[in-house]
Amino acid sequence: MDIQKNLAIRIHGLCRKIREQRPLIHVVTNFVVMNQTANALLALGAAPTMSWAREDLEYMSGISDGLCINMGTPTRERVEAMITLMALAQQSKKPLVLDPVGSGAGPHRTEIARQLSALAPHKIIRGNASEICSLTHEHTTTRGVDSTISPADAKEILVTHGRTADQCAPDHQHDLRDKGVEIFSTMASCVVTSGKEDMVLDNTRTLILKNGSDLMNAVTGTGCILSAITAAFYAVCPEPFEAATAACATSAIAGEIAAEKASGPGTFLPHFMDSLYNLDEKTLITRLKTERQFPYPSATGNSNKV
Ligand SMILES: Nc1ncnc2c1ncn2[C@@H]1O[C@H](COP(=O)(O)OP(=O)(O)O)[C@@H](O)[C@H]1O
Numbered sequence: 389m390d391i392q393k394n395l396a397i398r399i400h401g402l403c404r405k406i407r408e409q410r411p412l413i414h415v416v417t418n419f420v421v422m423n424q425t426a427n428a429l430l431a432l433g434a435a436p437t438m439s440w441a442r443e444d445l446e447y448m449s450g451i452s453d454g455l456c457i458n459m460g461t462p463t464r465e466r467v468e469a470m471i472t473l474m475a476l477a478q479q480s481k482k483p484l485v486l487d488p489v490g491s492g493a494g495p496h497r498t499e500i501a502r503q504l505s506a507l508a509p510h511k512i513i514r515g516n517a518s519e520i521c522s523l524t525h526e527h528t529t530t531r532g533v534d535s536t537i538s539p540a541d542a543k544e545i546l547v548t549h550g551r552t553a554d555q556c557a558p559d560h561q562h563d564l565r566d567k568g569v570e571i572f573s574t575m576a577s578c579v580v581t582s583g584k585e586d587m588v589l590d591n592t593r594t595l596i597l598k599n600g601s602d603l604m605n606a607v608t609g610t611g612c613i614l615s616a617i618t619a620a621f622y623a624v625c626p627e628p629f630e631a632a633t634a635a636c637a638t639s640a641i642a643g644e645i646a647a648e649k650a651s652g653p654g655t656f657l658p659h660f661m662d663s664l665y666n667l668d669e670k671t672l673i674t675r676l677k678t679e680r681q682f683p684y685p686s687a688t689g690n691s692n693k694v
């Protein structure tokens with residue numbers, strides 16, 4: 389059986405697990421996208437709960453199956469709640485996803501993102517390319533909450549993270565993967581940069597997913613939703629790379645289908661919710677488009693593309 393078809397079948401198996409287990413996903417997210425995030429989790433088959441009251445944190449942390457921390461509208465009270473919840477998640481190794489919304493757009497948000505990304509290193513971090521690259525301390529190019537870095541540039545930045553210019557000289561290319569990703573993964577077990585192409589990275593692999601639609605950029609909250617459903621997949625699949633891959637594929641393929649049915653951004657979300665709800669194995673097998681690279685391209689430019 390071909391690799392892609394096998395991956396699509398595994399992804400559908402995780403979708404089925406979410407519908408059967410209905411994981412309770414605790415989401416501390418921004419005011420802009422709260423409602424559509426809860427509805428997207430319900431459409432996927434998970435059970436959302438949005439709460440950040442100080443008195444509620446310990447109890448919620450005890451009963452939830454997964455946690456999504458989204459810093460889109462970071463008030464002091466909410467950031468304190470996020471830090472508490474991430475510390476509790478680190479103790480219990482609870483499936484955790486951090487969405488560093490707006491990191492790289494000014495010092496305040498970037499500082500909060502760096503503070504949160506240093507907690508609970510088993511977590512998955514999902515952001516657009518600018519947000520993720522701002523965590524490597526060299527790039528602060530996020531425009532509001534939007535990325536200004538291409539997926540290809542993001543890969544170079546992430547792989548060369550923490551390396552001096554001479555270490556990145558062409559004859560050092562062959563060991564970029566080890567140093568770049570290794571240093572980076574001290575923050576996370578898996579990192580996702582989303583955009584025209586989604587990229588899932590961990591210490592040993594890079595997967596590029598090519599599904600989705602431009603229209604997903606014309607609607608607020610599609611990235612926040614991706615982070616929340618990543619937490620739902622992580623709650624039923626302890627392997628973070630596999631969970632993040634399944635979430636990216638599910639979100640982007642549902643978005644692709646919704647964009648074909650919608651007549652613009654105003655009708656996109658209802659179709660997106662329906663697509664998440666109705667996504668079946670045949671659709672995943674037919675539509676999934678991925679490209680796998682590991683290790684990273686060598687100095688000669690070739691790579692073990694699978
Ligand atoms: N130009 C695009 N083409 C296809 N899919 C896209 C495009 N831009 C974003 N997406 C999809 O929309 C979702 C949100 O990604 P993104 O816009 O990068 O996040 P954010 O909203 O956090 O900036 C992802 O599922 C991604 O695959």
Ligand SMILES: Cc1ncsc1CCOP(=O)(O)O
Nearest residue numbers: 418420460533609610611612
């Ligand atoms: C516009 C905006 N401003 C603060 S949070 C937010 C929503 C961002 O949603 P997404 O990251 O999914 O585009």
Ligand SMILES: [Mg+2]
Nearest residue numbers: 489516611612
């Ligand atoms: Mg975002």
